[in-house]
Amino acid sequence: MAYVITSGCAGVKDAACTQVCPQDCIHDAGNQFVIDPDECIDCGACVPACPVGAVYPEEDVPHDQRASIARNRDFFL
Numbered sequence: 346m347a348y349v350i351t352s353g354c355a356g357v358k359d360a361a362c363t364q365v366c367p368q369d370c371i372h373d374a375g376n377q378f379v380i381d382p383d384e385c386i387d388c389g390a391c392v393p394a395c396p397v398g399a400v401y402p403e404e405d406v407p408h409d410q411r412a413s414i415a416r417n418r419d420f421f422l
């Protein structure tokens with residue numbers, strides 16, 4: 346399990362989440378930021394830091410945003 350950044354990040358990309366992540370596992374993927382699922386320790390610190398509510402625990406990602414799970418993971422393959 347890991348946290349996932351959804352498409353709400355695109356267009357904002359203020360990097361606020363990267364400032365609070367203790368793992369430095371949030372990276373700029375171009376159109377949005379993404380979380381490395383192998384490095385994320387599920388601390389949840391990035392959730393309140395995001396001004397647009399774009400970050401979710403994987404199991405709570407809304408159904409219309411499920412593609413974000415692969416978008417985050419595949420960036421680090």
Ligand code: SF4
Pocket residue numbers: 348365366367368369370371380384385386387388389390391392
């Ligand atoms: S849950 Fe914690 S470790 Fe994972 S991306 Fe967010 S701040 Fe980083």
Ligand code: SF4
Pocket residue numbers: 350353354355357358359360361362363378394395396397398399400
């Ligand atoms: S805080 Fe939210 S909007 Fe800002 S870069 Fe992180 S996920 Fe994107």
